[in-house]
Amino acid sequence: MAVLNKIRQRSLFLILIIALALFSFVLSDLFKNSSAFTGSQDIVATINGQDVNRVDFMNKVELAQRQLGPNGTSTQAMNRVWDLEVRKAIMKTQFDELGLTVEKDQMRDLLKNSFSSFPEFLNEAGVFDENKLNEFIANLKATAPTPTVLGGQIQINYDDWVDNEKSIAVGAQEQSYYNMIKAGITSTIGEAKVDYVLENEAVDVKFVQVPFTSISDSIVKVSKSEIEDYINANQKKFEVDASRDINFVEFKEVASIEDEEAIKNSVIALLNNKVEYNDVSKLNDTIIGLRETKDVENFINTYSDVKYNDNFVSKNTLPATVQDSIFKLGVGQYYGPYKDNGMFKISKVVAEKTIPDSVKVRHILIPFVGAQSAQPDVTQTEAEAKKTADSVLAVVKANKSKFPELVTALSSDLGSVEKGGEYDFHPYNTMVPEFNDFEFEGKTGDLGVVKTAFGFHIIEILGQKEKNRVLKIATLGQKIEPSEKTIDDVFNATSKFEIAIQDKDFQEVATKNSYEVKPVNGIKELDENIPGLGSQRSIVRWAFEDGTKVGDYKRFSIPNGGFVVVQLSASNKKGLMSVEAASVTAIPEIRKEKKAKMIREKIAGKSMDAIASSQNVTVQNASAVNMKNPTLSGAGNEPLVVGNAFGLKVGQKSKLIDGNNGVYMIEVTNKTEAPKLDNYQAVANRLTAARVGAAQVKVYNALKEAAEIEDNRAKFY
Numbered sequence: 001m002a003v004l005n006k007i008r009q010r011s012l013f014l015i016l017i018i019a020l021a022l023f024s025f026v027l028s029d030l031f032k033n034s035s036a037f038t039g040s041q042d043i044v045a046t047i048n049g050q051d052v053n054r055v056d057f058m059n060k061v062e063l064a065q066r067q068l069g070p071n072g073t074s075t076q077a078m079n080r081v082w083d084l085e086v087r088k089a090i091m092k093t094q095f096d097e098l099g100l101t102v103e104k105d106q107m108r109d110l111l112k113n114s115f116s117s118f119p120e121f122l123n124e125a126g127v128f129d130e131n132k133l134n135e136f137i138a139n140l141k142a143t144a145p146t147p148t149v150l151g152g153q154i155q156i157n158y159d160d161w162v163d164n165e166k167s168i169a170v171g172a173q174e175q176s177y178y179n180m181i182k183a184g185i186t187s188t189i190g191e192a193k194v195d196y197v198l199e200n201e202a203v204d205v206k207f208v209q210v211p212f213t214s215i216s217d218s219i220v221k222v223s224k225s226e227i228e229d230y231i232n233a234n235q236k237k238f239e240v241d242a243s244r245d246i247n248f249v250e251f252k253e254v255a256s257i258e259d260e261e262a263i264k265n266s267v268i269a270l271l272n273n274k275v276e277y278n279d280v281s282k283l284n285d286t287i288i289g290l291r292e293t294k295d296v297e298n299f300i301n302t303y304s305d306v307k308y309n310d311n312f313v314s315k316n317t318l319p320a321t322v323q324d325s326i327f328k329l330g331v332g333q334y335y336g337p338y339k340d341n342g343m344f345k346i347s348k349v350v351a352e353k354t355i356p357d358s359v360k361v362r363h364i365l366i367p368f369v370g371a372q373s374a375q376p377d378v379t380q381t382e383a384e385a386k387k388t389a390d391s392v393l394a395v396v397k398a399n400k401s402k403f404p405e406l407v408t409a410l411s412s413d414l415g416s417v418e419k420g421g422e423y424d425f426h427p428y429n430t431m432v433p434e435f436n437d438f439e440f441e442g443k444t445g446d447l448g449v450v451k452t453a454f455g456f457h458i459i460e461i462l463g464q465k466e467k468n469r470v471l472k473i474a475t476l477g478q479k480i481e482p483s484e485k486t487i488d489d490v491f492n493a494t495s496k497f498e499i500a501i502q503d504k505d506f507q508e509v510a511t512k513n514s515y516e517v518k519p520v521n522g523i524k525e526l527d528e529n530i531p532g533l534g535s536q537r538s539i540v541r542w543a544f545e546d547g548t549k550v551g552d553y554k555r556f557s558i559p560n561g562g563f564v565v566v567q568l569s570a571s572n573k574k575g576l577m578s579v580e581a582a583s584v585t586a587i588p589e590i591r592k593e594k595k596a597k598m599i600r601e602k603i604a605g606k607s608m609d610a611i612a613s614s615q616n617v618t619v620q621n622a623s624a625v626n627m628k629n630p631t632l633s634g635a636g637n638e639p640l641v642v643g644n645a646f647g648l649k650v651g652q653k654s655k656l657i658d659g660n661n662g663v664y665m666i667e668v669t670n671k672t673e674a675p676k677l678d679n680y681q682a683v684a685n686r687l688t689a690a691r692v693g694a695a696q697v698k699v700y701n702a703l704k705e706a707a708e709i710e711d712n713r714a715k716f717y
Helices: 002-009 011-032 054-068 074-098 104-115 130-143 158-183 189-200 224-233 257-269 296-303 323-327 382-398 400-410 433-441 484-500 506-512 537-544 579-602 608-615 639-645 681-706
Strands: 043-047 050-053 148-150 154-156 202-211 243-252 274-278 283-287 334-340 343-356 359-366 422-426 447-452 455-464 467-479 518-524 553-557 562-572 619-625 662-672 709-711
Touching (some): 043 054, 043 074, 050 054, 054 074, 074 681, 104 158, 130 148, 130 158, 154 158, 158 681, 189 681, 202 608, 202 639, 224 579, 243 484, 257 334, 257 343, 257 467, 323 467, 343 433, 359 382, 359 400, 359 433, 382 400, 382 447, 400 455, 433 447, 433 455, 484 506, 518 562, 537 562, 579 608, 579 662, 608 662
Antiparallel strands (some): 043 050, 043 709, 202 619, 202 662, 243 518, 243 562, 274 283, 334 343, 343 467, 359 422, 359 455, 553 562
């Protein structure tokens, strides 16, 4: 009690102490994360001094991801936006330095070129009208942010339009910038002569090659210090970004043999009638099975993971392993259960008929307002379009020769207008259902009007090929999935593994339990995919977090069910590769240098024949060798050896040369001079055209390499 009284007496003092402690905690966090004061938490990157705002960048990524569709990932969208932002910033630096702008008159012409085909901006004569464009923009601004339809299908608001104008302007600036560069690119007559000689001057040679493969790799030892020296001597080749190495063990949720058997039996049970107690009526109900049901569609849609397909299908559209068995069945018979596409299935033949293998038709499409793909200039109502279609049918029935001209005059199906409305022989189910039924169930010469989602079609069947049997098949399928018990077992196995590696070696525990440890090396900070696991951005982020140390491990869920336990096995800093990582590239090169020295030391004799005899090789010949393609037949690409040959006179022999694939001695047996040309301008023009064609990519890559880029994307993605 005495203690409580003292606390009550000093309550104000305690409140102040607690408040100060909380305040100091907040301050320490702010100072630790200095970005709280600098605002850098809102900066995704700084490119040539230009900041990329986080909110703006994320909005663009969200838009890009919508454009990529369901198969696109956030990382793919982010990388697409990043490339555009880098390009924009780099090119802006150039535009600002040059004072390169797009003026009002030029912008007007650019907009005219971009939108001259849009009906909204054309006058009665079909000519682009700038006043209509200005009215459209003013209306967009007045109704912002409500979008307006442009070109019959594009939803656009005022902000979109402004962004679009900026993109058009930047495109014009880029074109001007690269045009100025290309205008300064040329090739001299001297360069043309050199290129011509390199391509057309040739030598015939004889040579002896002692290949590096004549010495076994196992004989040539390479030490760690030699690899280090090689790395230091070739630093550019071994510069790398920061990376991480991981090991992982995967625990997949996969259906067991018992699970599969249970699912198979469940599918079989649905064949037959069963009795179930009805809680509402307090009576037993008989549930009709697939074998006897009269309402096949409802049964399949109720009990199957494969929805009912009311179309007739040909034999070759069925799974290859069962198509023969199913096509032997009569109506009402079934086949199965069989395993296909991750399911157990039973297929029942519902109906059969004989239809042409393929059909050739021609048609005229009359759209109406609201029909699919109807253009803005369509004004007919559905009733009016039907009346027009009936009139056209009457005309072509009376005189089929008028069909092509009516296609040109009336049909809105642009894909077939140039071919007189024709669609050449095509298989069943190529067209929309109503069109398909008419052409395959009618006969050659039939004419009729058919309504589809696109409008009214006046169709003539021009030809039908041999008829075949098709079936309407009801397929009852249930997915092969792990049971709750299997899922629990996987969770328990994962948990036991995690507990075991708390104080034991990761690899040792995995081996003891017969788990496969999969290593992945060289993961970069902005990587998304991990080999063997697919898209796993969360694992990459964890591996690069400041608190993650080598040896740490963590459990992650995997998309298709289950878990993966990941261990960080190495943390590699930005700079030069480690000796281990560089070994794959360095050791073969060091071995080549050592083998060249060993070969030189054991070569006896100074003539080619003597060398060939002592080294158990032959003297070889190569004809018409040139500098543009420095290849020796039978030896491979050897630019240094071929270059030496062009420095020799006929009959002159070289010293020993270390090439790509061995040690050589070479002798020129004949030289063919390049025929002189009266004028080398054509060669110069060709060189200039090639350089101009490559200029844009090379210039941008050079600007990008020289740019100052601070990339903070990994903090946000």
